[in-house]
Amino acid sequence: MIDPMTVFAILAMAGVTYLTRVGGYVVLRNRTLSPRATAVMEAAPGCVLISVIAPDFVSKNPADLAALAITVLAATRLSMLPTVVIGVASAGVLRWLIG
Amino acid sequence: MSVSEVTLAGEQTSNGRSAEFRRGLAASTPVLLGIIPYALVLGAQAAQKGLSVVEVPLMTGLNFAGGSEFAAIQLWTSPPHILLIAGITFLVNSRHFLMGAALAPFIKHLPKRQVFPALFLMCDESWAVGLADAQRRAAAGLRPAFSLPFYLGAGLPFYLAWVAFTTCGAALGPVLGDVGKYGFAMAFPAVFLVLLRGMWKGFAAARPWLVSLVAAALVYLVVPGAWYVAAGALSGLVAAWFLAGEK
Numbered sequence: 001m002i003d004p005m006t007v008f009a010i011l012a013m014a015g016v017t018y019l020t021r022v023g024g025y026v027v028l029r030n031r032t033l034s035p036r037a038t039a040v041m042e043a044a045p046g047c048v049l050i051s052v053i054a055p056d057f058v059s060k061n062p063a064d065l066a067a068l069a070i071t072v073l074a075a076t077r078l079s080m081l082p083t084v085v086i087g088v089a090s091a092g093v094l095r096w097l098i099g
Numbered sequence: 100m101s102v103s104e105v106t107l108a109g110e111q112t113s114n115g116r117s118a119e120f121r122r123g124l125a126a127s128t129p130v131l132l133g134i135i136p137y138a139l140v141l142g143a144q145a146a147q148k149g150l151s152v153v154e155v156p157l158m159t160g161l162n163f164a165g166g167s168e169f170a171a172i173q174l175w176t177s178p179p180h181i182l183l184i185a186g187i188t189f190l191v192n193s194r195h196f197l198m199g200a201a202l203a204p205f206i207k208h209l210p211k212r213q214v215f216p217a218l219f220l221m222c223d224e225s226w227a228v229g230l231a232d233a234q235r236r237a238a239a240g241l242r243p244a245f246s247l248p249f250y251l252g253a254g255l256p257f258y259l260a261w262v263a264f265t266t267c268g269a270a271l272g273p274v275l276g277d278v279g280k281y282g283f284a285m286a287f288p289a290v291f292l293v294l295l296r297g298m299w300k301g302f303a304a305a306r307p308w309l310v311s312l313v314a315a316a317l318v319y320l321v322v323p324g325a326w327y328v329a330a331g332a333l334s335g336l337v338a339a340w341f342l343a344g345e346k
Contacts, residue, residue: 002157021221036195052291080290
């Protein structure tokens, strides 16, 4: 039910996250960031998210690649729920057809 | 807080505070519905990676930062690679520094014993709703501009819903079976792509993301393990640093 390593990992996440939450208030409240540091901070979340899903862009399964293209297109114009539904449905259908 | 302000706050009484709390609840309700599908998907994915119905609320209740939880679960192994998980959590949540810095001028007057617990509830949604309200009140000449009960009213429902629905997802996940079958694996890229679209500020600002994508994909193809995430993220940050020098 509760694995010690999992609990350690969760506590590490929780500690790091809380530091980021109070850090801006504690460190930056009397300071202004350099434009360069601001640019890096603003780019960071996007860089992490795209890196996590990068393997999907070099998938060896043509059905999954085609479904990803459809999902990218959906994400540029639709909200969360329809995009997820379209992504999952297109992957399911294309895998059945060509995968 | 000076003596006169204490008297003033006292006059506003618990009645005024609960009205402010309810105003916060009302402001957050529409956004609340949007996070429920996320929470269910995260819980189901976590269950598939072997986290139990106790461990999932432990994570979402102590960490309470959805983006980092999605990233961590994606990289979860048994046993988990703690340094990698903590590093990725830090990178995904580094935006909190900017959010806290933006909020700082509005909460400077509050005692630290209220600020530190209140900042635990700072997520994208509660921050946006709280900051927007403080800016509106400041423009209208209301003092203090930042209303703590309003912020708590806006933030607490997010917290409770996030923990409750990720737990539901973890409990229901095994009933649904292998989420990877039938194309459900595409739910992750779909969620992340919509998050990225929300952060989109034009092509120029997105160039570091492209660097990250290419670097992460190359490392993924060449190096075994989850190092592609760290390699991709750091490449993008270095690119952002150099590109910012252009201006």
